[in-house]
Amino acid sequence: MNAAGPWVESITDQVNRKESHGIQLVKGSHIVVPKIHNDEHAYILQNEDQHIVFVLPFEEDYSIVGTTDVDYQGDPQQVAISQDEIDYLIDINNQYFKTQISQSDIVHSYSGVRPLLKDEAEDAKAVTRDYTIELSQKGHAPLVNIYGAKITTYRTLAEAAVNKLNKVFPKMKPAWTKSAASPGGDLISRESLHSQLLADYPWLPKPVLKRFIRQYGTLSYQILENCHTLEGLGEDFGHGLYQKELGYLIEKEWATSVDDVIWRRTKLGLKLSIDQKAQLSHYVAGKSDANITEKYCA
Ligand SMILES: Cc1cc2nc3c(=O)[nH]c(=O)nc-3n(C[C@H](O)[C@H](O)[C@H](O)COP(=O)(O)OP(=O)(O)OC[C@H]3O[C@@H](n4cnc5c(N)ncnc54)[C@H](O)[C@@H]3O)c2cc1C
Incomplete structure (x- = not known):
């Protein structure tokens, strides 16, 4: 093909x-x-x-x-x-x-x-x-x-x-x-998913919640599986991009470079600073080489 x-x-x-x-x-x-x-x-x-x-x-x-x-x-x-x-x-x-x-x-x-x-x-x-x-x-x-x-x-x-x-x-x-439905698209409406996620993860910062609904739809539940606290999501690389989400992007959406993460999967490249991008680049390169296995919220 x-x-x-x-x-x-x-x-x-x-x-x-x-x-x-x-x-x-x-x-x-x-x-x-x-x-x-x-x-x-x-x-x-x-x-x-x-x-x-x-x-x-x-x-x-x-x-x-x-x-x-x-x-x-x-x-x-x-x-x-x-x-x-x-x-x-x-x-x-x-x-x-x-x-x-x-x-x-x-x-x-x-x-x-x-x-x-x-x-x-x-x-x-x-x-x-x-x-x-x-x-x-x-x-x-x-x-x-x-x-x-x-x-x-x-x-x-x-x-x-x-x-x-x-x-x-x-x-x-x-x-x-x-x-x-497309992956993550099996929802009644964005509003209903918003209310549901808010009830299930009240500690999730509002901008992250909003981005997750737009970007992942119901797949947000896969990313947040077993998570009960914000700390459980790991380090924040900036603007609410936590290690847990990064792990998901690397494992499930085949992100292998910082550009995959900040431009092709999210548009956080618009917001992250040069230093944050450099730190992220280093992290993603290390994880894709090492076949990320650790889980957050385990
Ligand atoms: C500027 C622009 C504006 C557009 N605007 C619209 C629009 O408004 N509405 C609309 O419906 N469509 C629009 N399109 C078209 C739309 O982007 C394409 O139809 C769509 O991206 C096609 O998807 P694809 O997966 O078939 O191909 P692509 O997205 O081009 O993907 C091809 C993939 O093949 C991979 N590849 C290449 N060689 C190999 C190889 N040897 N082995 C393995 N993989 C390989 C590449 O890395 C790439 O990932 C626009 C396109 C452009 C460029």
Whole structure:
């Protein structure tokens, strides 16, 4: 199953199974700035170049402004925002909002590379966001390649990708995920989970509780299993990131680096100081090498 995103073709090349489909890499970048507005709305700004830019509330205190569409060549891992993209995003924000921003307001930026299906469009923003899945049976083992995609259609895509294997595994059962909850999503409402967690863990600091509900949903119970006091969660690495949660991220969510923890699993990178990040980096590196085994709240 080749679901390597922007690397999909490097895999087909590596295993010598180049197929008819091609992808086009299109970079998109975002900037994060202190909150531009106080309401909960997401704004879509229409630019003169026909491109739209989102301004989204982010992590309570911030706004995200993005994204861009720029043709990209090179290693997707090295992708980074350019000065032109920064200027573009600041400019469109300042055309629409009373809160004017400048480069010094940017607290974080991030970029990604979209693996879009190659089509005839000349303009990066016009390239199709559709996806194609193919089953290649040329070699010794069947190979499913996934080209293009969106997060919003991830479940449909995943079902379609697995269904491609029907030919190979004729006894395979039909798709079952249509009404299945995502991990941690088996809850009635956030409010009800909030009340329940508050009743069960009244000693948990409110900002941590709020973050857990958003980030882990009902999986919060796994992290807090057997915990009866705040001290039981171990050391606080800053802003309520305790050893117990770190252990969970390393063991259950395969975090192997400080960036996995502070950017990919949580967004605490926005809040932790340089010293706190360094301390965390040291801790995570040690734990992933040593295959963390100790448990808190045991
Ligand atoms: C800037 C930007 C904005 C976007 N905006 C939206 C949006 O608003 N809405 C939306 O629905 N979607 C959006 N998307 C698309 C969405 O991010 C992707 O559809 C989604 O991330 C695809 O997930 P994936 O797991 O298939 O691929 P990816 O998230 O790209 O993951 C591929 C994985 O394969 C791994 N890999 C690569 N090579 C190998 C190898 N040899 N062995 C093992 N692993 C390997 C990589 O490390 C990576 O973890 C956006 C994408 C970008 C870049």
